[in-house]
Amino acid sequence: xxxxxxxxxxxxxxxxxxxxxxxxxxxxxxxxxxxxxxxxxxxxxxxxxxxxxxxxxxxxxxxxxxxxxxxxxxxxxxxxxxxxxxxxxxxxxxxxxxxxxxxxxxxxxxxxxxxxxxxxxxxxxxxxxxxxxxxxxxxxxxxxxxxxxxxxxxxxxxxxxxxxxxxxxxxxxxxxxxxxxxxxxxxxxxxxxxxxxxxxxxxxxxxxxxxxxxxxxxxxxxxxxxxxxxxxxxxxxxxx
Ligand code: G3P
Numbered sequence: 530x531x532x533x534x535x536x537x538x539x540x541x542x543x544x545x546x547x548x549x550x551x552x553x554x555x556x557x558x559x560x561x562x563x564x565x566x567x568x569x570x571x572x573x574x575x576x577x578x579x580x581x582x583x584x585x586x587x588x589x590x591x592x593x594x595x596x597x598x599x600x601x602x603x604x605x606x607x608x609x610x611x612x613x614x615x616x617x618x619x620x621x622x623x624x625x626x627x628x629x630x631x632x633x634x635x636x637x638x639x640x641x642x643x644x645x646x647x648x649x650x651x652x653x654x655x656x657x658x659x660x661x662x663x664x665x666x667x668x669x670x671x672x673x674x675x676x677x678x679x680x681x682x683x684x685x686x687x688x689x690x691x692x693x694x695x696x697x698x699x700x701x702x703x704x705x706x707x708x709x710x711x712x713x714x715x716x717x718x719x720x721x722x723x724x725x726x727x728x729x730x731x732x733x734x735x736x737x738x739x740x741x742x743x744x745x746x747x748x749x750x751x752x753x754x755x756x757x758x759x760x761x762x763x764x765x766x767x768x769x
Contacts, residue, residue, distance in 0.1 A: 530703065531710035533582075534718060535692065537561045537571060541715040542578050553581035555656070555692065555712040557612065557636065558588060569605065576606035584634045584654070586612035587622070595622035603631045610653060612636045615643045620650040627651030634690060641675040648685035654710070658693035659703075669693070670702045677706055697721050 531552040534545045537560040545551045554575055561568045568585075576583045585602050587595040599611035599622065610632045613619035623633045632653035638644050639658060647655040657676060659669030676689055688709035694700060697720050703711040738746070 530708060531581075532700075532718070533584075533690070533710055533712035534579075535560065535694070535712040535714050537564045537568075537575065538715070539571070539574060539578065542575060545715065545718055546579055550718060551579060551581070552710070553583060553608075553610075553712075554579050555584040555612075555634070555690070557584075557586045561585075572602070572609070573605055576608040579608070581608065582610045582632070582634075582654075583608045584610045584612045584636075586614075586636060590616075590618060592618045592621035592625065595619065596625050599626045599631055599633070600629070610634045612656075615639075615647060615655075620646055623647070623650040623652050627653070636692070639672070641672065641679055644672075644676040644687075644689075645679055648680060648683075648687040652687045654688045654690040656690045656692040656712070659691055659699055660693035660695040662693075663695065670699070670706070673703060673706050673708055677708070 532550060533553040533555050534542055534551045535555050536542060537556040542554055556575070561571070564571060572583065572585055583606070587598040589595045589598055595613050595618065599613070602609050602611050611626055612634045613622045613626075614637045615635050619635060623635055626633050627650065633651070634654035634656055635647035635650070635652040636656040637658065638647060638655050639662060644655050644657060655676065657672050659673065662669035662672060673689065673691055680687065680689065691699065691703040691708045691711040694711055694713040694717055696717060700711050700713060700717070700721060
């Protein structure tokens, strides 16, 4: 499963890239607005920072406006994927942009019927918002299950990009269901790493290590390394 960072914050993106953790980035108008800077230069910088798809959402409400914006975004960088909302106008724009080989991520998807139409419009990705469904006591991951079934039934090539991810279990469940990708805030990505037993185990290893006498722990001096190598050769001779 691909992991995308749902952020327009360059520091977060750079950190996530440094772990080798992410395959792309998704943004939306709210995330870009949070950064409070000119969004085209920011978008270009993000595209140059991550080696994968970068989703940027159109602002127009009509298909013609979305197509104009989508064409302009696509010219910015090969990584760009244009985000259009799951509305009639958004589907019309998706159809036109996909026919021009411009990848579209159809966003704000909340039902299987919407996902079916996104695939028929030629979307490269569909973004079902699982967290916002959970927030209203609907079954967010159930939507992913339904979309997976529908797309498999008709061999749609549209990729399922699980969005509005709130916690690690959304990510694990998305992977269990075979979603193509999940996009998440940096805090959720960080929570994927953390486990109390890892922290406790590391503390214990290092505490035990500290019990060694200083000379046994020395590894930086060249003599320490050569002694170790000599000891190893000696052991090899004994073991023959
Ligand atoms: O990419 C969509 C995502 O940003 C929406 O997440 O937490 O605002 O529901 P959220």
